[in-house]
Amino acid sequence: MSLPEPLERLISVFKRFPGIGEKSARRMAFCVLQQPESFALAMAEGLIDLRRKLHPCAVCGNITDIDPCSICDDPFRDRTLVCVVESAEDLISMEQAGIYNGLYHVLGGKVSPLEDEELDPDKLQSLKQRVIDLSVQEIIIATNPRIEGDLTFFEIISYLKGTDVRISRLAYGLPVGGSIEFADRVTLHAAFESRVNLDKYPR
């Protein structure tokens, strides 16, 4: 049985979303049919607005509708710290955790030989330029804790050679709330290697 063309077409568009297969895409298309027409119109308008109004911040690469973005423009942010992330999604996760008050630099990619992906040299150059031009004291590299993230990390530090900025990386170790029983061996190894000396703790 062939579905009506408009239904078939929307399903094939929905299937291009990550993690959405045939069945989910079909359920979404039927949801559009069952909801009032205003739902489809709001989504259509939202899609076009999203593409037309948002762009990467010219300074840090965060997704924004103003330039520079609200983070780069915030006078209460610590301008001596720049956290380097792979994507704007990672930036948003950090902001929503509310644990960091410095600036960001979004690479918009990672080093992945398997996916034939390289870092955009402009993004590395603009990071170096920010370090040189502004009073950045520390670059915190927050690439994802996996092979691609590590390769990305090494590429960033080799690019920053010759600058005297302090460079750090997020700690690897046991995820808080997790359990040792289920920790994988690489994480356990990292937790051992980076164990914290407690000599100075009162006993």
Place this chain on the structure above:
Amino acid sequence: MSLPEPLERLISVFKRFPGIGEKSARRMAFCVLQQPESFALAMAEGLIDLRRKLHPCAVCGNITDIDPCSICDDPFRDRTLVCVVESAEDLISMEQAGIYNGLYHVLGGKVSPLEDEELDPDKLQSLKQRVIDLSVQEIIIATNPRIEGDLTFFEIISYLKGTDVRISRLAYGLPVGGSIEFADRVTLHAAFESRVNLDKYPR
């Protein structure tokens, strides 16, 4: 941190899809940002087309862009059989299985006291009318195998009282390819109750 307004808005629209939560909706919105603008435009157009070009078939309630739908209009279909389903999604699943060659009748709902949902009396009336006006010999009730489906089933047969059409229901039993070990007790009970007599099999 508040996200840019167009991003926030599209995420809240995506969250109205069944099974899509905050994280998935955010990933979808970012996917729209990362894909070329043509993706957003195709989806926007698809959404509007879907709502404007598709409607329920006037005869059976199937989703269609022509009237009557391609199933009702198909001269090779067995017009003596009408399969009653809760939704057009169910109809599509059956068509894709390719195991049935009769007509359909989509109720567009079910009896669900918990969700305060009732059957549309017009759909029941039009089913009765099809039985009376046309040479329908058998109504196959294919409501979902759960409480709401059974309530719907009883409502349909009580509505068809007074007609002499044959009425049947899909068999309940072990799903083929499943295992008895993991079958629930209601399914096992149904499988016992509806056990098939093998006296006539050669031995």
